[in-house]
Amino acid sequence: MVQFSFIKLLNLSARQQNVKILASFSRTNKLRWFKATSSLYSTKSTNPNDELKRMRNIGIAAHIDSGKTTVTERLLYYTGRISQMHEVKGKDKVGATMDSMDLERERGITIQSAATHVTWKDHLINIIDTPGHVDFTVEVERSLRVLDGVILVICANGGVQSQTLTVNRQINRYKVPCIAFINKIDRLAANPHKCLTHIRSKLRHNAAFLQIPIGLEGDSSGIVDIINRKALFFEGDNGQTVTEKPIPENLIEITETKRTELIECVSNVDEELAEMFMMDEVPSVKQLKDAIRRATIARKFTPVLMGTALRNKGVQPLLDAVTEFLPDPSEVDNFAFDGNLSRHINHSEDNQPVKVQMSPVRTKENDLVALAFKLEQSKFGQLTYLRMYQGALMKGDNIFNVRTKRKSKASRVVRLHSNKMEDLEEVYSGDICALFGIDCASGDTFVSKAKHNYSMEPMYVPDPVVSMSLKQEGRDDSGKMSKALNRFSKEDPTFQVKWDEEAEEMVVSGMGELHLEIYAQRMNNEYGLNVSLGKPKVAFREAITSKVLFDYTHKRQSGGAGQFGRLVGYIEPLPEERNTELEFLDKTVGTNVPRNYMSAIKKGFLEDSCEKGPLVGARVMGVRFVVEDGAHHMVDSSDIAFRLAAQGAAEQAYARSNKIIQEPIMSVEVSAPVEFQSAVLSSITKRKGTISDQDVDTDYVTINCDVPLNDMFGYASELRSVTEGKGEYAMEFCRYQPCREDVQDDLIRKAQEATAAPPKKKAGGRKR
CATH class of the missing domain: 3.30.230.10 (Ribosomal Protein S5; domain 2)
Incomplete structure (x- = not known):
C-alpha cells in the first residue's frame, strides 16, 4: 500500500503532491518518500555544465503596487516551494513569504530585495523580488547588476508608470534581457493593449503579445496562447490545474492577427525568421520559440505575457516563458577589470573590461571569481550575498578580497529562501549563494588566489537627495546608536551619516523621506532606540x-x-x-x-x-x-x-567667479480620478512644477511633471486632501538645475545668519 502511494505521488506534479496521503505515512516512510522525490525533481547532475544550462537567475521588478510580490508568491506556490499562499497586506497575520521583515508586513510594501530559488520543469530558477518604491532603488540596482533576466511587471490599469521608467533605465544600464508581464487584468479599466502601446512608445521596446486575454475585469477567465493556438484556463481552488481548450470562436481572428504581428516583430530583429517571413513560409512552433529566445537574449525583442496573480491566472505560462526565453548564465557576457593582465582571462588592454569564463569547472585556467552584491545583518553575523561568475566554491575554501587583499574562509555556504537558508557543500559559477563571517563591503570581488586582481564591473549608486537631522531621546551608554548607523550605512550605500560640527547634530541622508523614516523605525524596533527625525534638508549643490x-x-x-x-x-x-x-x-x-x-x-x-x-x-x-x-x-x-x-x-x-546654487529636480507622476484633475494641476503649479505630459483615461488622469525637491515636502498630505484620499504619486531624482533667484537669496541669507549666530554651549561641568 505504501509502495503504491509512492508511485502515485511521484507521478503527480510538484503542486499536486497530496499532503493528506503524506500525513498518513510513518516517519520512516516519509524519509523514504522525500529521498525518492528529491532525486526525481532535483536539477543536480554529474555534469556541472548541464546544470548551468538549466539555471536561470531572474528578478521581479516594477512600479510600486503593480503586484511584484504577489507574482513571486504564486511562483513559489506553483513550483512547490511553499504549501500555502499569503497576501502582501498580511490580513491573516502571516504576510507574503518574500516580505519577511515586520515593517514590510505592517506597511504592505517591499523594503529589501529578497532571494529565493525554485525548481520548474527540471530548471533551477534563482529569484530576487525587488522593491517598487523609488526610495529603495539601490536594492533594484544591485539586484539587476547580478541577474541574467528580469520579469517587468506592469499594471493592466496603470500601464507604464514613473518607477517603471526608472526600472527600465536600470535594465538598460546593465543590459538585462526582459520579459513583460501585464498583471491585474481583472482590475477595473484594465487595458493590456494600452500597456503594449506604452511599452513600445515610453520604454521603446520592440514588443508583442504572446498571449491575449479571455475577458477582462470581472469577466477574466483565462488567456489564449498565441504561439500554440490554445486557450488556457486555470482551474482548482488555487488555479493549480492548467487546462488547454480550443480558442473561443470570437477570439480566433484576433489570435491570428496578433500571431502575424508577433512574427513580424521578431523577424525584424532575427535573420533566420526574417528569411522564412520573406519566403512566405509559416514557422513551426519550435522555430518561432527559438527565434523569440534569440531575439530576447540579444535584447532586441520583449515578449509580453499577461494574467492576474491575485486571481491565480497566467503564472504557470510565465514560468514556462522564463525557462524558454530568458538566458542561462553561460549565454550572458560578464566582464571584469584585470589589473594584473593575468592569462586566466581573455584580456585586451590594461584596466579594460575583459570577459570572464562562465564555466562551473574549476581548473588552473578557471579560478574563482565572485561578486558580493548585497550585505545583510542576521542573528548569525553578516550575511554576504554572492554571485558566482567563474569557477566553483566549496565549503571551507579560502577566498581573497581583491580590494582589501584579505583572506577569508568560506566556513558556511547557504542558498536563501527569503529569511530561511539551506546549507550547501559547493556552489558553481552562475549560481547565487550567501556566506557567513566574511568581512567585506558591497561591490567587493572575491578570487581564489591572492595574486589575482580581478574586479567585477561596479554597480551604479545614486547620490542621496534628502538629509534630515537624527536625534535621540536620552543617552545611549551601550553604543547602540553607532552600531545601528554603521550597520545600515554598510548595508545600504545610499544611506549616509555624518556629524554636523556647526549644528552639533547627527545628519542622515538618503533617497527620500520614506527611506529615512524606515531606518529610524528600524532603529526603534531592532535596537530599542527612541530616535526622531528633524526637518528634511535638500542636497543643494x-x-x-x-x-x-x-x-x-x-x-x-x-x-x-x-x-x-x-x-x-x-x-x-x-x-x-x-x-x-x-x-x-x-x-x-x-x-x-x-x-x-x-x-x-x-x-x-x-x-x-x-x-x-x-x-x-x-x-x-x-x-x-x-x-x-x-x-x-x-x-x-x-x-x-x-x-x-x-x-x-x-x-x-x-572668490573671482560668478557662483550659483543648484537644486535637485524630481520627476513626479501623479494619478488621480478625472474629476480632481484641475485641483491636482493647481497643486503642482503652486509648487513651481512644470507639466510635461498628461494621459487621461476613462476614469483616471496621469500627470507627469518636474518639480523642485525643495517644494515637494508635505505633498502627500496635500494630495490626499484635494483628491479625497484617492490620489497617489511617485517621484524620482531627475537632474540638478539652477535655483530660482528668490530661493538662492533665501538660502544665502540663512547661511549667513547661521554663521553669524553664536556657537552653542557644550554641556559640561563648571570650570575650576
Whole structure:
C-alpha cells in the first residue's frame, strides 16, 4: 500500500503532491518518500555544465503596487516551494513569504530585495523580488547588476508608470534581457493593449503579445496562447490545474492577427525568421520559440505575457516563458577589470573590461571569481550575498578580497529562501549563494588566489537627495546608536551619516523621506532606540557659471623644511548634462610641477576644495579644474604643500567667479480620478512644477511633471486632501538645475545668519 502511494505521488506534479496521503505515512516512510522525490525533481547532475544550462537567475521588478510580490508568491506556490499562499497586506497575520521583515508586513510594501530559488520543469530558477518604491532603488540596482533576466511587471490599469521608467533605465544600464508581464487584468479599466502601446512608445521596446486575454475585469477567465493556438484556463481552488481548450470562436481572428504581428516583430530583429517571413513560409512552433529566445537574449525583442496573480491566472505560462526565453548564465557576457593582465582571462588592454569564463569547472585556467552584491545583518553575523561568475566554491575554501587583499574562509555556504537558508557543500559559477563571517563591503570581488586582481564591473549608486537631522531621546551608554548607523550605512550605500560640527547634530541622508523614516523605525524596533527625525534638508549643490583663472603660491616657513607649491591654471563649468560631476586635467609641460605631486593636487581640488562651497556650504559640483603650470622647490615642496596649494588656488578662483546654487529636480507622476484633475494641476503649479505630459483615461488622469525637491515636502498630505484620499504619486531624482533667484537669496541669507549666530554651549561641568 505504501509502495503504491509512492508511485502515485511521484507521478503527480510538484503542486499536486497530496499532503493528506503524506500525513498518513510513518516517519520512516516519509524519509523514504522525500529521498525518492528529491532525486526525481532535483536539477543536480554529474555534469556541472548541464546544470548551468538549466539555471536561470531572474528578478521581479516594477512600479510600486503593480503586484511584484504577489507574482513571486504564486511562483513559489506553483513550483512547490511553499504549501500555502499569503497576501502582501498580511490580513491573516502571516504576510507574503518574500516580505519577511515586520515593517514590510505592517506597511504592505517591499523594503529589501529578497532571494529565493525554485525548481520548474527540471530548471533551477534563482529569484530576487525587488522593491517598487523609488526610495529603495539601490536594492533594484544591485539586484539587476547580478541577474541574467528580469520579469517587468506592469499594471493592466496603470500601464507604464514613473518607477517603471526608472526600472527600465536600470535594465538598460546593465543590459538585462526582459520579459513583460501585464498583471491585474481583472482590475477595473484594465487595458493590456494600452500597456503594449506604452511599452513600445515610453520604454521603446520592440514588443508583442504572446498571449491575449479571455475577458477582462470581472469577466477574466483565462488567456489564449498565441504561439500554440490554445486557450488556457486555470482551474482548482488555487488555479493549480492548467487546462488547454480550443480558442473561443470570437477570439480566433484576433489570435491570428496578433500571431502575424508577433512574427513580424521578431523577424525584424532575427535573420533566420526574417528569411522564412520573406519566403512566405509559416514557422513551426519550435522555430518561432527559438527565434523569440534569440531575439530576447540579444535584447532586441520583449515578449509580453499577461494574467492576474491575485486571481491565480497566467503564472504557470510565465514560468514556462522564463525557462524558454530568458538566458542561462553561460549565454550572458560578464566582464571584469584585470589589473594584473593575468592569462586566466581573455584580456585586451590594461584596466579594460575583459570577459570572464562562465564555466562551473574549476581548473588552473578557471579560478574563482565572485561578486558580493548585497550585505545583510542576521542573528548569525553578516550575511554576504554572492554571485558566482567563474569557477566553483566549496565549503571551507579560502577566498581573497581583491580590494582589501584579505583572506577569508568560506566556513558556511547557504542558498536563501527569503529569511530561511539551506546549507550547501559547493556552489558553481552562475549560481547565487550567501556566506557567513566574511568581512567585506558591497561591490567587493572575491578570487581564489591572492595574486589575482580581478574586479567585477561596479554597480551604479545614486547620490542621496534628502538629509534630515537624527536625534535621540536620552543617552545611549551601550553604543547602540553607532552600531545601528554603521550597520545600515554598510548595508545600504545610499544611506549616509555624518556629524554636523556647526549644528552639533547627527545628519542622515538618503533617497527620500520614506527611506529615512524606515531606518529610524528600524532603529526603534531592532535596537530599542527612541530616535526622531528633524526637518528634511535638500542636497543643494554649488557651481560656477564661467571660466576663471588662478595663480596661487602656497608658502609656509616654520623652521627647518617649509612648504612651497605654486599652481597656475583655470576652473570652468562642465556641460549641463555633467553638472553632477567633477573633473581634473593635467596640462602641464616640463618639470615645473613634478608628476609625483599630481595625485595630491587632484585630491586638493576634487576633495578638499569641493566639500563646502563659498555660498551656503553646499558641495561644489559641475566644475573642471585644469593645471597648466606652476613651480616647486627642491626641499620645501611635498604632497601636503601642493595639496594645500590646490585648495588655496580653488578658493582664489571661487572668490573671482560668478557662483550659483543648484537644486535637485524630481520627476513626479501623479494619478488621480478625472474629476480632481484641475485641483491636482493647481497643486503642482503652486509648487513651481512644470507639466510635461498628461494621459487621461476613462476614469483616471496621469500627470507627469518636474518639480523642485525643495517644494515637494508635505505633498502627500496635500494630495490626499484635494483628491479625497484617492490620489497617489511617485517621484524620482531627475537632474540638478539652477535655483530660482528668490530661493538662492533665501538660502544665502540663512547661511549667513547661521554663521553669524553664536556657537552653542557644550554641556559640561563648571570650570575650576
